[in-house]
Amino acid sequence: MKITEKPVAFYPEFVRKSGPHKETTHYCPGCGHGNIHKMIAEAMVDLGINERTVFISPVGCSVFGYYYFDCGHMQAAHGRAPAVATGIKRANPEAIVISYQGDGDLAAIGTAETLHAANRGENITVFFVNNAIYGMTGGQMAPTTMIGQKTATTPRGRIETVHGNPIRMAEIIATLPAATYVERVAIGDSKHIMKARKAIRKALTNQVENRGYSFVEILSTCPTGWKMDGPDARDWLVEEMTKVFPLGVFKDESDHREGAWHRHVETFEPAKRDAYLGAGEAEAKAEKLPLPAELHCKFAGFGGQGVLTLGLFLAQVGMRAGLHASWIPSYGPEMRGGTANCSVNLSERRIGSPLVDRPNLLVVMNQPSLEAFTGEVVEGGTIIVDTSVVENCPELPGRRVVRIPATGIADEVGTPKVANVVLLGAICAATGAFPLAFVEQSLRETVKKKDLVDLNLAALRRGYEHVRDAV
Amino acid sequence: MSRKFMKGNDAIVVGALQAGCRAYYGYPITPASEIAHAASLHFPALGGTFIQAESEVAAINMVYGTAGMGIRTMTASSSPGFSLKQEGLSYIAGAELPCVVVNVSRGGPGLGNIAPEQADYFQVTKGGGHGNYRLIALAPNCAQEMCDLTVLAFDLADTYRNPVCILADGFTGQMMEPVNVPLARPVPFDHTSWCVRGDAATHRNLISSIYLESADLERHNLKLDEKYRRIARDEVRFEEYQVEDADLIVVAFGIVSRIVYSTVDQARAQGLKVGLLRPITLWPFPSDRIAELSRRDVRFLSAELSTGQMVEDVRLAVEGRAPVHFYGRCGGMVPGSEELLAEYGKILEGGRS
Ligand code: SF4
Numbered sequence: 001m002k003i004t005e006k007p008v009a010f011y012p013e014f015v016r017k018s019g020p021h022k023e024t025t026h027y028c029p030g031c032g033h034g035n036i037h038k039m040i041a042e043a044m045v046d047l048g049i050n051e052r053t054v055f056i057s058p059v060g061c062s063v064f065g066y067y068y069f070d071c072g073h074m075q076a077a078h079g080r081a082p083a084v085a086t087g088i089k090r091a092n093p094e095a096i097v098i099s100y101q102g103d104g105d106l107a108a109i110g111t112a113e114t115l116h117a118a119n120r121g122e123n124i125t126v127f128f129v130n131n132a133i134y135g136m137t138g139g140q141m142a143p144t145t146m147i148g149q150k151t152a153t154t155p156r157g158r159i160e161t162v163h164g165n166p167i168r169m170a171e172i173i174a175t176l177p178a179a180t181y182v183e184r185v186a187i188g189d190s191k192h193i194m195k196a197r198k199a200i201r202k203a204l205t206n207q208v209e210n211r212g213y214s215f216v217e218i219l220s221t222c223p224t225g226w227k228m229d230g231p232d233a234r235d236w237l238v239e240e241m242t243k244v245f246p247l248g249v250f251k252d253e254s255d256h257r258e259g260a261w262h263r264h265v266e267t268f269e270p271a272k273r274d275a276y277l278g279a280g281e282a283e284a285k286a287e288k289l290p291l292p293a294e295l296h297c298k299f300a301g302f303g304g305q306g307v308l309t310l311g312l313f314l315a316q317v318g319m320r321a322g323l324h325a326s327w328i329p330s331y332g333p334e335m336r337g338g339t340a341n342c343s344v345n346l347s348e349r350r351i352g353s354p355l356v357d358r359p360n361l362l363v364v365m366n367q368p369s370l371e372a373f374t375g376e377v378v379e380g381g382t383i384i385v386d387t388s389v390v391e392n393c394p395e396l397p398g399r400r401v402v403r404i405p406a407t408g409i410a411d412e413v414g415t416p417k418v419a420n421v422v423l424l425g426a427i428c429a430a431t432g433a434f435p436l437a438f439v440e441q442s443l444r445e446t447v448k449k450k451d452l453v454d455l456n457l458a459a460l461r462r463g464y465e466h467v468r469d470a471v
Numbered sequence: 472m473s474r475k476f477m478k479g480n481d482a483i484v485v486g487a488l489q490a491g492c493r494a495y496y497g498y499p500i501t502p503a504s505e506i507a508h509a510a511s512l513h514f515p516a517l518g519g520t521f522i523q524a525e526s527e528v529a530a531i532n533m534v535y536g537t538a539g540m541g542i543r544t545m546t547a548s549s550s551p552g553f554s555l556k557q558e559g560l561s562y563i564a565g566a567e568l569p570c571v572v573v574n575v576s577r578g579g580p581g582l583g584n585i586a587p588e589q590a591d592y593f594q595v596t597k598g599g600g601h602g603n604y605r606l607i608a609l610a611p612n613c614a615q616e617m618c619d620l621t622v623l624a625f626d627l628a629d630t631y632r633n634p635v636c637i638l639a640d641g642f643t644g645q646m647m648e649p650v651n652v653p654l655a656r657p658v659p660f661d662h663t664s665w666c667v668r669g670d671a672a673t674h675r676n677l678i679s680s681i682y683l684e685s686a687d688l689e690r691h692n693l694k695l696d697e698k699y700r701r702i703a704r705d706e707v708r709f710e711e712y713q714v715e716d717a718d719l720i721v722v723a724f725g726i727v728s729r730i731v732y733s734t735v736d737q738a739r740a741q742g743l744k745v746g747l748l749r750p751i752t753l754w755p756f757p758s759d760r761i762a763e764l765s766r767r768d769v770r771f772l773s774a775e776l777s778t779g780q781m782v783e784d785v786r787l788a789v790e791g792r793a794p795v796h797f798y799g800r801c802g803g804m805v806p807g808s809e810e811l812l813a814e815y816g817k818i819l820e821g822g823r824s
Contacts, residue, residue: 016677018684051671057679066677072667074539075679077562080532083524087536087544088669090494090520095540095669113532116525268493268518270655276517277485278473279652312647316476319649325476328646352733354646354726357807 009050010041014067026064030230032187032220033062036129036196040098041069043201047208053096054088056081060102061136062129079110082117085124096207097124104134107143107167114169121178121213125203128169128217132241133225143167146244151225166244170217174250180212182251186219188238192247202254211257219245289321291348292432296356298373300341301365301386305407306420310363311342313424317434317442318346326354339368346433361431363423365389365406374399384426386419402430402467409462418459425463436464473652479617480505480644483547483573483637484513486621491658492543492571494520496533498552501585502641503575506547527552531559531572538568539678541666543625543658547573549641550591551582554599560634561600564695565680567665569628571621572606573637575644578802586803587641589725590777595638596754596784603692605699607635607706608753610724614648620751622653629660631702638753640776642726642805708751709760713739717746719819720764722785723774724750726805731774734811743815753781761788770818772796776805 006012013022027033044050053071057063059078066073072095076084081099089097099117106114106128117124133151134140140153144166148157158166174182181203185196196218203214219241221233228236274280297314301307311327318325323346330341343356360381364370367390370383377383379398387393388407395401404426410419421443428434440457447453477485483506487495495510507523514521520537524530530546537544548556553574563570576591578584595608607627609620617639624635667676682688710728713735714720723731728749738745748764750757765771771793773782782797789795798814800806806814 051674052669053674054667054669063681066679070674072669072674073677073679074536074667075566075677075681076532076535077558080528080535080559083529083532084536084539086522086529087494087496087533087538088540088667089536090522090533091537091540091542091544092669097669112525113529116529120522268491270491270657273488273517273655276513277488277652277655278475279489279654280473312476315647319474319476324649326646326648327476328642350732351648351729353730353808354642354648355730355805355807357809 007038007042007045009044009070010038010068011070017064017067026067027061028224030221030223030233031061032131032218032222033129035187035193036127036218036220037065037068039197039200040127042197043204044069044071046201047204049096049204049208052094053098055098056084056088056100058101058105060105062100062102063136065100079105079108080113081105082110082113082122082124082126086117086120086122089122089124093123096204099124099126101126101128102135103128103130103132103142103144107169115172115176118173118179118213118215119176121180123207123210123212125207126213126215127200127203128215129220130169130217130245131220131222131225132166133222135222135225139225139227144245146240168245170215170250173215178213179215179251180257181206181214181254183249184217184219184245184247186237186242186247187221188219188234188242192238195247206254210259211254217245219247287320287322287438289323289434289438291321291323291346293360294348295344295346295361295431295433296359297344297361297363298341298356298359298376299344299363300339300369300373301389303340305365306417307340307363307365308342310420310423311344313421313443313446314427315344315346316446317439320442320445321434321438323348324351326351328354339366341369341373361427363427365419365423367392382430384423384430386423388419402426404463404466406463409466410459413459413462414455418456421456421459422463425460425465426467429464429467436461474649475652476647477614477650478505478645478647479611479614479639480575481509482614482618482650483621484509485650485652486618487545487571487625488513488517489653489655490543490622490625491656492519492545492625494537494542494544495546496522496524496530496544497546497548498524498527498530500549500552502577502587502644503547503549503552503573505644506573506575527555528558531556531563534570534572535559535563535566535568538563538570539566539666540668541662543569545571545573547575549574550576550579550588553591553594557594557600560606561602561604562680563634564600564604564606565602566678567632567695568634568678569632570634571624571628571637572634573639575639575641577641584803585641587726587805588776588801588803589640589727590780590801591638592753592775592777592780595636596756603695605633605702605754607631607633607702607755608638609635610638610751610753611643612725612728612749613643614646614650617643618650618653627706629658631698632665633698633702638725640725703755706752707755707757707759709757710749710751712747712749714746714748714764716744717769718744719770719772719815720746720748721772721774722748722750722761722781724753724781727774727776730806730808731811734808734815737808738812738815741812743819745815756784756788758784758788761785762790765789765792770794770796772798772814772818774806774811775799777801
């Protein structure tokens, strides 16, 4: 097939194009894009993939790719095509995704997206049209502009020490282990074009065969941007550009990547999701336990003592009792210095603020917490103190202070780690909020490791009895 | 339904899965990271997709790609990350793609801190990115709503082919509450007419936001505008508590609405007739209801975790018919009950605009 013929994946008439001339492309005469488009369309037809293909139009002269190709199209923001391609391919691995990008799009604003899509080894095909200039925006410097090349923003030519050097993307991509195939071609003379056509076909074949990420850099002409006529542009491309951007294959693992990048998408059955999340399970026995008084609690101590978990235990017991319950860890300076605290509310009514600024139950497991929070406890409130850790605990008028050597008791039970469960027992006895048996049952369900259940139950009981007997 | 004690952030993922969201793309940031943690566990386990993107910018563009395939998809972040998503959101709105974006907001501007704030209100409700567009913005105030409003968000996104934002805050993200896990539903939307799935049925479709001809772009914008008017008419959601006879109506959303809720009864016990109006949709804003309430002898107070953002919408709705006051804290400071009660007292005693 001669490249002057239109493959069927190329629309015979460009109806999406604005203006009257529906048979001509919008590209300037002598521009490389037209040839590259035709070679891609030709490969799409030969591989029988045009209906499966999603072509991503970048920002730049080729933003109107959708005028020409008879396939699905998504137009992406400048530089973001590889990310969009990722989203497409992951949603439907059967789709053939082409990311067609210019040098600004791929090597400047979209460098991160380019490298990372390649690094993930997305099973996509990237055609990188490198014409060493920003065409559409009016001939400014590109990351690939040559040293000495004059552009609208390098009027005296690109200078290495001012503007940096032309970036060789093919070489960079080739260093990434996940990339399958990286080649640089050119559309200079007919020999070059033959090679380019082969590379384009190979890059698409790789995707069809699920061989992973393919990257073809195509040196292309921009007579308008370069301020040259067509033949001069072609000569400059062949003579100057190929010196800086050598042609050739930089990486090719196409042969031993067979099918490795096919990522299967399973059906997303509702029944499967329900089973996985436990939705629709028979509701845990809806015991409705009356709460003698609303609890607005603060639990505070050192990080690692289990104060946050203690709050969580209590809140979960509340939920099992059919109550409204909330738990929230603290933000702010108390979080630093290893001190942690959380707020828990239990109520028969809807809970307003989950934050407790005036607790009626304060449980403290260290001295700083006692000092920080006792002043906030409301009149008639209860303060439970782990006296194994907190030594100075004065009487507080109007507040009930419950002293329990929780960490010591936990040690006797087996490990200081269950001091928080000892305190849970103490809370039950001190507040009368829940019957011991109910909390025992909750704990059985909450503690994940079965061999720890007995230890926890013993700790709970000891804490409960200690307070009950002291009363 | 079954009841589980879970974090607001986790409840978002549960809601998303049950809504049929199949792909999550995101970048870690406090205090939204648990959403990514849960997504990385659950989406692949169910045969869906999770990718930790290289940036927030990449994540929202992955969402763009998957949304263009007609598949439910989402991303989540917190304030600085949400800023990075603005470019993508403008494109997604322009191309009329459905998706859900969560912003578990924190203190700013700039890096700010990781404590909760509501100062992204302007950004979320007024567009944020370039061009004429709107996000539907939902503001949950409890873990159950983090789940349920996520389900709703996907339905709204599909109905209107528009991105929907869930604007939560660090508190609603981090707190744990019982959540009734809703049953999973098949997705009832067929997007064949516009999506690009990479198959024969959709291969003539085009997803784009480019309209080079001025007249075309104007037409497109007017079409979008017509859609936003429909949304503004049909999708306003709010909750009221004790507003009927209130002398002072406190307007608050998210975590602040919870704190205000706690204070309404306390205020009434002190003889102050206070009520709460909580916008659930921040855009569209319940302006009509506020306008209606403003036609009687009443005062409004906008209470926010910001230096004053939503208050502007309250003022617009009130149109000078009633005094509108503002009370805000920021940087992670939250108003306590006593502080709010004092404020109510001050306003009702004589008024201070
Ligand atoms: S400006 Fe350059 S790249 Fe763009 S269409 Fe014209 S010749 Fe081609």
